[in-house]
Amino acid sequence: MQQEADDDGDILFSAISNNVRALWQLLRCINFTKKARVYISNDGISFSVEETSVMDASVLLTKELFSTYRFNPPPQEEPEGGHDEANGSRSMTDTLPFEISLPALLETLQLFGITELSSTRSGRDFGSAPPAGPSAFDPRAIGMPCICRLSYTHVGAPLQIILTEGSVTTTCELTTYEPTSESSIPFDSADVALKVLVRSSVLYDAVNELAGTSSEKLLITASPRAPRLSLTAPGALGSALVEFTGEGESAENLLETFNLPYGVRITNEYKFDLIRKALRAMAMANKVSVRFDGQGVLSLQFLVEVDNAAGGKVTFVQFRFVPYLRENDSEEERPDYGED
């Protein structure tokens, strides 16, 4: 890093990764809108998307994913970081927000990854663990790692992506846009009404099962008694329900953490179509933390283990969903939690 500092000392951000596939897989988890907002910080580069203000998702590509990661925060931009306090989860004091076309970025990253595409395209084959070993034609197996260099020279400049595989170098410049709205779904981490930690594949299986009912809503119920956690999809033809019933030891295996501070049964309704968008992340992740806050906002934090040649690294993909308004008395229900 020291040597390279001379080369591009005045560049705002530059990072080099030799695991383009991991970047591509992670970003693909949130690929459901045209534009993604990008924050660059000292911890990593974060991409976030939102849909109609009821769902947002973000991926943090931590700097451990890159072999070289350099960020020179512009001093005058620092006050801009104020909005991140609403984000809550991370303290990124020095960020550099801009927007970028996410589909274009994904297209770019897979330029050299087409042989791998076929094996990963069908969502189900993801499995829970990292995908099965590389094929014989995997560029890594051949010994021609694809190297990707991301750089952002100054505010308003295009995001430059240089992909090098063997002797072929491709340079792409993606236009960056001014960030539009700054709203993100607030999750009150001081008022967590439920926290469950499960294996992601279990949740994937459950949601996938219920997706077959073509239901509009997904109800998530947490209860202090036997079916501790259940997912329900009411449909026109009947309802489907997946219960995590395990008692004692099997419960420990199934639900690694189950924390219900208010000690009462909680049910929240979410739009199934939105939850379904998290399926790709569910399939890829290792574990997931399911949380409700006091207002019923659902937060799904996926812990993804990235199979890097240099060893396993962990990164997070996060989704947040706004619940349906409770129909009868949304105002009166809150005090009830407190009483019980």
Add this chain to the structure above:
Amino acid sequence: MASLSFALLPEAASQFYDMLSCLAKFSDTVSIEAREDRLLICTLNSSRSGYAGFTLDYPQFFSEYSFNLARPTTSSTSVNKYSFRILNKALISAFRSRVADQRTRNTTVDKWVVTVQDRLDETECRLVIQAICNGGITKTYRLTFEEAEVTFALFEKNEAKNCWVISSTMLKENTDFFGPRAEQLDICHENGKISFISFTEKIVNAKKEVLKHPLQTTIAINAPDFEECEVLEQLHITISVKEFRSVVAHAASLNVSLRATYSRPSRPLQFSYGLNGVKSQFILMTAGEYRGPQVQPTAQEPLSVLSRPTNITVPITADNTMGAPPVPRMAQRKPNESNRALGRVSPVKAKAVSQQNETLFVRDDDEAWDPPNFDTEESVRWDASGDFSQLQSFRDSGTVSGQSAGPATENVDTEVPATQRVSQIRGLWG
């Protein structure tokens, strides 16, 4: 008010899923009828031309089964049964997970428990399907259903004299060759073979109506390859390819022998097979025709070459020498069709014979002058003679008197008035 509950182990559930997906090819809904010791799942298609049903016996198929009919109002009905109808799509999704579970291997389903919730103290009537997985996960489906009588299809076994039995896997391997758009399947027995002919009547382009049969695939299976084969020669029976395919595919998944029984066209055909407490029955309506000799179908003997005595009254001159009078040549469009019953006659002779017989037939039979029979269109071939003035005399019922045929010689052909085909025929026969 009734109580029904049964449990399925993974293997049975997998079979149950296969049955449902087979029934889904027929209709959107499934009718379920429960009796004391067995369960029937069946469906009738919307045009009421196809029926599919599976009877599942208690000890063999189900690991648990209990059925109680507590109906105070109906007293002493002859059979205790409870039947209802449910959307197949909903039911099948409850059993779909068995496919997924094999892959994810986290949550394998140990057993499925199905109960009918139909009690007076319940507000909702639901079919409750619980998939109990290891690891403490339970998947529950509560499906709405409709209490309805089951419609059965009738099949008279006594009437159905034609029957063949074949290994379903072998049949599937062979019938996989049918074109994807084929609609109809013609099954006929000729020359010691059972032919499965798939064809379509769909007009490819309305403006080019000429091309009505874009693809016809014939698969002939030798009679010895069948486990049983007792079918009338020349009996053409036509069913839908789609339904045939789904029957064969399901039978092949069980690797059982498929039995087909039928009587005659426009009467139902039945496919049946059974394995491990599952009896499968498909009844399909048929079309088709009998192209053999005009005998009352009920009086026909299977596997015999029939002949009409009227046709052999006229001495056949094929065995004479050069002096034979030239025979007015009839539409010689189907030499193969007409001699196909003549298993023992060599092709050369057979051709001559058939030629003679068609001639005789036209003279003897008034029906021959009827307008052409368009129903038999699927078998029409090119008239090699090109003699269009004779076309209307063509009848498709290949009346053959094979045994009576005398030895034919090639001289017959030399006596034919010179048409443009003589040289060609000489080339063939001379």
